Amino acid sequence: xxxxxxxxxxxxxxxxxxxxxxxxxxxxxxxxxxxxxxxxxxxxxxxxxxxxxxxxxxxxxxxxxxxxxxxxxxxxxxxxxxxxxxxxxxxxxxxxxxxxxxxxxxxxxxxxxxxxxxxxxxxxxxxxxxxxxxxxxxxxxxxxxxxxxxxxxxxxxxxxxxxxxxxxxxxxxxxxxxxxxxxxxxxxxxxxxxxxxxxxxxxxxxxxxxxxxxxxxxxxxxxxxxxxxxxxxxxxxxxxxxxxxxxxxxxxxxxxxxxxxxxxxxxxxxxxxxxxxxxxxxxxxxxxxxxxxxxxxxxxxxxxxxxxxxxxxxxxxxxxxxxxxxxxxxxxxxxxxxxxxxxxxxxxxxxxxxxxxxxxxxxxxxxxxxxxxxxxxxxxxxxxxxxxxxxxxxxxxx
Numbered sequence: 001x002x003x004x005x006x007x008x009x010x011x012x013x014x015x016x017x018x019x020x021x022x023x024x025x026x027x028x029x030x031x032x033x034x035x036x037x038x039x040x041x042x043x044x045x046x047x048x049x050x051x052x053x054x055x056x057x058x059x060x061x062x063x064x065x066x067x068x069x070x071x072x073x074x075x076x077x078x079x080x081x082x083x084x085x086x087x088x089x090x091x092x093x094x095x096x097x098x099x100x101x102x103x104x105x106x107x108x109x110x111x112x113x114x115x116x117x118x119x120x121x122x123x124x125x126x127x128x129x130x131x132x133x134x135x136x137x138x139x140x141x142x143x144x145x146x147x148x149x150x151x152x153x154x155x156x157x158x159x160x161x162x163x164x165x166x167x168x169x170x171x172x173x174x175x176x177x178x179x180x181x182x183x184x185x186x187x188x189x190x191x192x193x194x195x196x197x198x199x200x201x202x203x204x205x206x207x208x209x210x211x212x213x214x215x216x217x218x219x220x221x222x223x224x225x226x227x228x229x230x231x232x233x234x235x236x237x238x239x240x241x242x243x244x245x246x247x248x249x250x251x252x253x254x255x256x257x258x259x260x261x262x263x264x265x266x267x268x269x270x271x272x273x274x275x276x277x278x279x280x281x282x283x284x285x286x287x288x289x290x291x292x293x294x295x296x297x298x299x300x301x302x303x304x305x306x307x308x309x310x311x312x313x314x315x316x317x318x319x320x321x322x323x324x325x326x327x328x329x330x331x332x333x334x335x336x337x338x339x340x341x342x343x344x345x346x347x348x349x350x351x352x353x354x355x356x357x358x359x360x361x362x363x364x365x366x367x368x369x370x371x372x373x374x375x376x377x378x379x380x381x382x383x384x385x386x387x388x389x390x391x392x393x394x395x396x397x398x
Contacts, residue, residue: 001039001135001142002128002132002133002134002135003030003035003038003129003133003134003135004038004039004041004133006038006044008034008038008044008047009030009130011083011084012084013067013083013084014047014083014088016065016067016083017049017062017065017067018049018131019065020061020065020067021049021051021053021058021061021062021090022053022061023129024131026052026129027051027052027053028049028050028051028052028053028090029049029050029112029127029128029129029130029136030047030048030049030130031048031049031050031091031126031128032048032050032119032124032125032126032127033046033048033124034048035135036123036124036141036145038128039126039135039142039145040145046087047088047089048088048090048091049089049090050090050091050112050115050127051090051091051092051093052092052093052110053092054092054108055071055074055078055079055092058079058090058092059071059079062079062090067081067083068081068082069082070082070087072089073089073091076094076106077091077092077094077106078090078091079091092108093108093109093110093112093114093115094106094107094108094109094115094118095109095111095115095117095118096118096162099161099162099163102163102164102199102200102201104118104162104163112127112136112138113138116136116138116139117138117139117153117154118162119153120152120153120159120166120169121141121144121150121151121152121169121170121173122139122141122144122151122152122153123141123144123151123173123177124141124173125137125139125141125153126141126142139153145177147180148177148178148179148180149178149180149183150170150173150174150177150182150183150186151183151185151186152166152170152183152185152186152189156186156188156189156190157193160189160190160193160196161193161196164193164196164197164200165200165204165205165208167193167196167197167230168205168208168209168212170182170187170190171190171212171221171224171225171230172208172211172212172215172221174221175212175215175217175218175220175221176215182224187224187228190228190230191228191229194228194229194230194231194232194233195233197230197233198233198234202234202281202282202283203283205234205282206282206283209235209264210260211260213258213260213263213264214259214260214263215258216258218248218263219241219244219245219248222238222241222244222267223240223245226238226239226240226241234281235267235278237267237268237269237274237278238267238268243266243322244263244266246266247262247263247266248263250326251321253326254321254326254327254330254331255331256317256326256330256331256334259314259318261284261288261291261292261295261318262291262317262318262322264278264292265295265296265322266322268292268296269296270296270298271296272293272294272296272297274296275293275296276292278292279293291315291318294311294315294318294319295315295318295322298322298323299319300319300320300323303374304316304320304327304329304330304332304333305329305333305336305375306371306372307319307320308336308338309338309371309375310371313333313334313336313338316333317330339377341363341366341370342377342379342382343363343366343382343383345359345360345363347383348362348390351386351387351390352394353390353393353394358393358397361393362389362390362393365389365392365393366385366386369385369389370382370385373385
C-alpha cells in the first residue's frame, strides 16, 4: 500500500518545501495524522513533516529557499513553514530522555523507528515517503486502521505515565476511529490511571474533552468513560451520558451542527451554579462559560425568537435542543438577527416624560409589550404601544 494521491500533497509550495528539506534523499517524510487520514480517505487539513535534519539546519534551508520559517516550537524541534499561506509543521526526529506525565525532555535522533516509538497510538506512528508514497509502518498501524482499532504503542501504562493526557486522547481517538469494542489493555490502563488526570492543567483537559464532544456521536464513548470512572477525578459532576445521547439525536433531527459547549451542558446537572463551577475549573473563556451557565437553565419560552431576544440565538438554540423540543422554527435561529426596538428614550421625552429613571423603566415596559406582540415593525403600532405606556407612567407620577 502506498499513500493515495490527494490535493494536499501537491498544494502550492509543497514541492519546493520538500526539495529544500531533502525529501528526495530520504531526509524528510509525511508523518502522523495526514498519513492516517489519507489512508482512511478523510480530508487532510494539517500536514506534518518529520525530518532527520536538525532544527537549525531546517531554518537555514527554509531561509535559503525563501520559505517563511517560524520557530514555533524550537525547544522541541518544531519549525512551522508557511507555504501558500498555510502552515506545515516540520519536526526533527526525537526520542524521550525523561518524562513526568506532563512534559518530556527530548534528544534528537536520526532513527525513524525510534521517533515513531515515542508516539501514542499505532495509527499515529505511520510515515510516508513524499515522492514514492511508500508507507513506513513499524507497529502494525495499518492493520489497526483496517480494523478501526485504537491501540497504544507498547505498554499502555508506560505510555500514559509519559503523558497523562493520553488517557483522554485514547477515548477521543476511539470515538473518532474505533468501530468495535475498545482495546482491552488500553481501556484497563486508562481506568487504572484515571487519577493521573489531576496532574494536568485544566486547560489541557478542557481542550481534549471539548474536541471529543465535538465529534459526530461521542455519547457511547462518554458513557464508557463514566462506567470506568475515568472522568470522576476531574469532573465528578458527570454521572450519565443519557442526556448527551438525547441531545445528539435532537441535533440530528433538527439538522443542527454539533457544539461542544452545548454537549458539555447536557452532561451536567441542570444547575447554573454547578455549570459556573465547572466552567471556572476548566478555565473556559468568558463567552463559553456564559453559554454553559445559560444552557444549565432549562427554561424555554413558547416563542423561540422571544427567547433568542432575551438570551441570544445560540443560547436559545441550546436550551430548545436540551429541552428535547426541536421544531422547524429552530433552524431559523441560525440566521436570526436581533431586531431593534423602533423607539428610544428621546421619543418618550418628546411624548411628555421627564428625563430620569422613569424613562428607562417605561422603555423596558414598552420593550416587553413589543416583544410579546412578536416584534411588530409597523412604527405607528409601536408608537401606540409607547403612547399607552407613557400615559400610564404619567398617571402613576401624579
